Amino acid sequence: MTLTTSGIDSKVLISMFRTMITIRRFEEQSKREADSGKLRGLHSSIGQEAVPTGMCAHLGDKDFIFGTHRSHHHCIAKGVDLRQMMAELLGKSTGTNKGKGGTMHIADIDKGMLGANGVVGSNIPVSIGAALSAQVLGTDHVSVVFFGDGAANQGALHEALNLAAIWKLPAIFVCENNRYAESTPFEYAVAGGSVANRAAGYDIPGVLVDGQSVLDMYEVSGEAVGRARAGEGPTLIEAQTYRYHGHFGADNPLAYRTEEEEEHYKEKDCIKRLTDYLVENAIATTEELDKLDQEAVESVAEAAKFANDSPFPNPEELFDDVYSDYPKGALVAGMQLDGLPDPGLVTPPSS
Amino acid sequence: MGDKVRKVSYIQAVNEVLRQEMERDSSVIVMGEDVAGGGGRPDKKDAWGGPMRLTKGLIFEFGENRVRDTPISEAGFIGAGVGAAATGLRPVVELMYVGFLGVCADQIFNNAAKMHYMFGGKVKMPLTIMTATGAGLNNAAQHSETVYSVFTHYPGLKCVVPSGPYTAKGLYASAIRDDDPVIIFNNRPAMGLRSDDHVPEEPYTIPIGKASISVEGTDITLIGIGYTTRLCMEAAEELESDGYSVEVIDLLSISPLDTETILESVRKTRKVVIVDEDYPRCNVASDISALVAEEAFDYLDAPPKRVTPPHTSVPYSRALEAHWIPNKDKVVSAARQVLE
Structure with a gap:
């Protein structure tokens, strides 16, 4: 193990760089796919790469994470296969969810990614259920939920924090405060001006962290994971971050924020800062990092090729997995193949 | 059956099956408001044993x-x-009254119902939710509802309505062992009643998705859901004394729906009355009525008829509530209209 000035093993640092650059290149490719009309609506995570990267560096496949509508970065940080992810974005049968979920619902239980979720705040109570399983079954696994500043105002967060606190569950709550809930600014919508401070009401640690610094994110995550594994209960982390793009594909963020603000945050770009740190501390050379970047570009390109070459699901697959156990051939209103939409409807519109 | 008939109340049957399933499988847990009661106080353990007493004593064993x-x-x-x-x-989770659905609907409809499908079948959802329904106890609009329809509306959920202690025990065992989310509706006014059925002590299951024919007949089919099966049986007795041969179907599962048993019966009797305590718009009875009209129209001697409450909330006053709730006389009267 080679400790650096940050106290973090250099291998871990390089691995986190690889994860963050892969997320960014994946998101750039997702946007290209969306711009060519192959998927509609894309919640880009560019700018927020450091938050799940610093957290997931402490987790294994048996630890669970839960995401949001904006979750590609969570999935990649947790090790979900890029090819299956991209195929899912394009609605292909080779996707993580066999084309049934799409960009807002990517899940891979084998990797401990228990799902992106399109309803703001909805996954927070679900996440403490995974922590409850760990506690009842006596494992040392932890459960981490990522949610945005918009979800901070959902009652579901309050209920889940309260339950996790009274039961001392191995649960970690990570608010990715990217300053905007759709177009609504954080300072308008969040009373008290802090999510982390809300932890005080439950007598659990509430930590404010610079979510644009993967080193800081790694450190506070390690403490929270350690507490959870040791049976010391939940932690609420507020990671201050910024999304570079709009809320979704067609949203122009300059309608509700300024170029000056965007520039301010882009100067604190998480990948740029880690790059500088690695080079300045002679942990990696620019050439080595460029090579990792090139590898990320290639693996994303391969994922895109795989996804584009993959077939769409067969019409019969419409009826698969409604239930895990269901009398086959049972007559249920609407469960006949007649009247399926013309296949032309599932062909992407030409750009 | 030779041996003595073992009669237990609905509450006892549920309590017994929960205990047996928890013994059988250590991954079964129970949670909800006051399922033990006195939460955390060592000298007050099991203060309630559940708001309906369904979970009484479990905390001492498990x-x-x-x-x-x-x-x-x-x-x-x-x-x-x-x-x-x-x-x-x-997990077996208790939602005290179905009227409280509104505060947790997102979890049931967006997550429990959808995750298996939305995640491409890779996540299983062996969740059982038990909840209380039923008017007749002067508990007014928020604690007396019978709401099935919104649950049956959602693909991915299974919904069962036991009609008495025997079916409760078997359906609970099936629900807990099922890998899909199952909602169990317990009719509260009927919970304390014993049935004449023999309820074996040893564990057994009743398949989800299969209706049961309580009594066979040839002149008319009465379809009951849970407690209203009892009303159908009482009505059948009265109609039989007038010389009619009545078939009663105990639906047991409202999702999936046993369309085969329903259609087979209606094609035989050519007449049907469906008795549902849910609000009349878009309820299970209207779904069955549409099914019969679409799939067995040519067999029918009369239009399908539904016995339901009026489209109002449940009133408090016993004078009004008695008019609101379906009863035997309403079933008999509907049946006579169809028969005559």
Whole structure:
């Protein structure tokens, strides 16, 4: 193990760089796919790469994470296969969810990614259920939920924090405060001006962290994971971050924020800062990092090729997995193949 | 059956099956408001044993790790049930009254119902939610509803309505062992009643998705859902004394729906009355009425008829509530209209 000035093993640092650059290149490719009309609506995570990267560096496949509508970065940080992810974005049968979920619902239980979720705040109570399983079954696994500043105002967060606190569950709550809930600014919508401070009401640690610094994110995550594994209960982390793009594909963020603000945050770009740190501390050379970047570009390109070459699901697959156990051939209103939409409807519109 | 008939109340039957399933499988846990009661106080354990007493005594056998009193926090603990079901437990979660659906609907409809499909079948959801329904106790609009329809509306959920202690025990065992989310509706006014049925002590299951024919007949089919099967049986007795041969179907599962048994019966009797305590718009009775009209129209001697409450909330005053709720006389009167 080679400790650096940050106290973090250099291998871990390089691995986190690889994860963050892969997320960014994946998101750039997702946007290209969306711009060519192959998927509609894309919640880009560019700018927020450091938050799940610093957290997931402490987790294994048996630890669970839960995401949001904006979750590609969570999935990649947790090790979900890029090819299956991209195929899912394009609605292909080779996707993580066999084309049934799409960009807002990517899940891979084998990797401990228990799902992106399109309803703001909805996954927070679900996440403490995974922590409850760990506690009842006596494992040392932890459960981490990522949610945005918009979800901070959902009652579901309050209920889940309260339950996790009274039961001392191995649960970690990570608010990715990217300053905007759709177009609504954080300072308008969040009373008290802090999510982390809300932890005080439950007598659990509430930590404010610079979510644009993967080193800081790694450190506070390690403490929270350690507490959870040791049976010391939940932690609420507020990671201050910024999304570079709009809320979704067609949203122009300059309608509700300024170029000056965007520039301010882009100067604190998480990948740029880690790059500088690695080079300045002679942990990696620019050439080595460029090579990792090139590898990320290639693996994303391969994922895109795989996804584009993959077939769409067969019409019969419409009826698969409604239930895990269901009398086959049972007559249920609407469960006949007649009247399926013309296949032309599932062909992407030409750009 | 030779041996003595073993009669138990609905509450006893549910309590027994919960105990047996928890013994059978250590991944079964129970949680909800006051499922033990006196949460956390060692000298007050099992203060309630559940708001309906369904979970009485379980905490002594299975401990606080598996029998959990929750705060009044339905979105929190039903959501936790969803997450626990996806990660290795088989939670049985109590939603005290179905009228409280509104505070946890997102967890049931968006997560429990959809995750298996939305995630391409890779996540299983062995979650059981039990909840109380039923008017007749002067508990007014929010604590007396029978709401099935919104649950049956959602693909991915299974919904069962036991009609008495025997079916309760078998359906609970099936629900808990099922890998899909199952909602069990317990009719509260009928919970204390014993049935004449023999309820075996040893565990057994009743398949989800299969209706039962309570009594065979040839002149008319009466379809009951849970407690209203009892009304159908009472009505059948009266109609039989007038010389009619009545078939009664105990639906048991409202999702999936046993369309085969319904259609087979109606094609034989050519007449049908469906008795449902849910509000009349878009309820299970109207679904069955549409099914019969679409699939057995040519066999019918009369239009299908539904016996339901009026399209109002449940009134408080016993004078009004008695008019609101379906009863035997309403079933008999509807049947006579169809028969004559």
